[in-house]
Amino acid sequence: MNHNERISHEKTAQGIQAALDTLAMHKPELSPLVSSFGPVLVAKAEMASHLTENQVNEPDLTESDWARFSRGVHLFAITGLMDFQQAFKQAARMILPSMAEAFPDIRLEIEAIERNIADDSLDAADCVLAFMKNDTRNINTFAALSGTTPDIFRFAQAQVAEPFKEIQARAFAPLIEAHQWPHGHCPMCGSLPSVAGIIGEGEQCWLQCAVCAHEWRFRSRTCPRCENNNQNLFEFVFDQESPAKDAERVTICKLCNTYLLTIDLSGHSDPVNMDVAAMGMTGLDIQAREKGYSPQTEMLWNQME
Numbered sequence: 695m696n697h698n699e700r701i702s703h704e705k706t707a708q709g710i711q712a713a714l715d716t717l718a719m720h721k722p723e724l725s726p727l728v729s730s731f732g733p734v735l736v737a738k739a740e741m742a743s744h745l746t747e748n749q750v751n752e753p754d755l756t757e758s759d760w761a762r763f764s765r766g767v768h769l770f771a772i773t774g775l776m777d778f779q780q781a782f783k784q785a786a787r788m789i790l791p792s793m794a795e796a797f798p799d800i801r802l803e804i805e806a807i808e809r810n811i812a813d814d815s816l817d818a819a820d821c822v823l824a825f826m827k828n829d830t831r832n833i834n835t836f837a838a839l840s841g842t843t844p845d846i847f848r849f850a851q852a853q854v855a856e857p858f859k860e861i862q863a864r865a866f867a868p869l870i871e872a873h874q875w876p877h878g879h880c881p882m883c884g885s886l887p888s889v890a891g892i893i894g895e896g897e898q899c900w901l902q903c904a905v906c907a908h909e910w911r912f913r914s915r916t917c918p919r920c921e922n923n924n925q926n927l928f929e930f931v932f933d934q935e936s937p938a939k940d941a942e943r944v945t946i947c948k949l950c951n952t953y954l955l956t957i958d959l960s961g962h963s964d965p966v967n968m969d970v971a972a973m974g975m976t977g978l979d980i981q982a983r984e985k986g987y988s989p990q991t992e993m994l995w996n997q998m999e
């Protein structure tokens with residue numbers, strides 16, 4: 695392995711479906727979770743496959759923009775989000791039905807949002823604009839029109855927006871290659887990581903963003919959230935009943951009281967989908983929560999509880 699090898703990702707809809715099927719087979723107790731939330735992952739990947747990086751305009755970044763970036767301001771905060779109103783209706787149609795299935799408690803609300811976008815009761819351009827500007831007044835209005843709360847409306851919109859953020863992150867990735875990013879939050883969208891992958895010689899640590907799927911190299915044995923690197927303040931929890939054994943663990947940081955799912959990928963030769971891998975570590979997630987720690991960022995299946 696070379697010194698800067700990246701995680702080999704599986705991001706196609708078929709590949710994700712195959713990984714979900716394997717997970718349900720190896721851990722039958724997770725079958726209900728896989729059948730509820732798996733379709734959302736597949737729908738987002740399918741939507742992303744309809745988009746290309748060419749749809750994202752290359753930003754004109756000045757020296758002062760890069761100075762802000764080097765101070766830890768994520769790139770989307772500098773450039774704004776791509777305008778995704780054209781494909782917004784299509785994305786809502788593809789993603790929201792699986793969301794409605796996955797969240798039975800808010801099923802009717804999600805279905806109402808989907809219907810209103812489909813028949814233009816909610817204008818796609820207005821929705822996208824309100825989302826991009828985080829325009830509270832309009833979001834409140836659109837939520838009321840769909841008979842739901844602003845929180846649920848934002849949640850649904852954020853899910854629909856994810857494939858667009860992923861494509862924008864892919865398009866922007868070459869731009870930041872030459873720039874240092876020593877931070878624990880995502881250089882693209884600013885989110886904290888959902889999972890860390892350990893790979894190669896010297897145990898390189900790659901963090902994976904839960905929102906835009908970007909991955910970035912980070913210092914080993916350091917907490918992305920608070921940058922603690924005092925090894926005495928880490929606790930590791932393993933799941934000995936998992937087929938993966940020691941390769942999967944949860945890393946608890948006792949300084950900021952959070953945890954991060956961590957996968958040692960040195961035994962993997964095939965591409966992995968980190969979302970499905972994280973779903974497979976739900977048992978560890980629960981153990982860390984029971985100890986009183988919070989995840990650095992919520993996964994889809996832990997939201998809206």
Ligand SMILES: [Zn+2]
Nearest residue numbers: 880883903906
């Ligand atoms: Zn991100």
Ligand SMILES: [Zn+2]
Nearest residue numbers: 917920947950
């Ligand atoms: Zn910490």
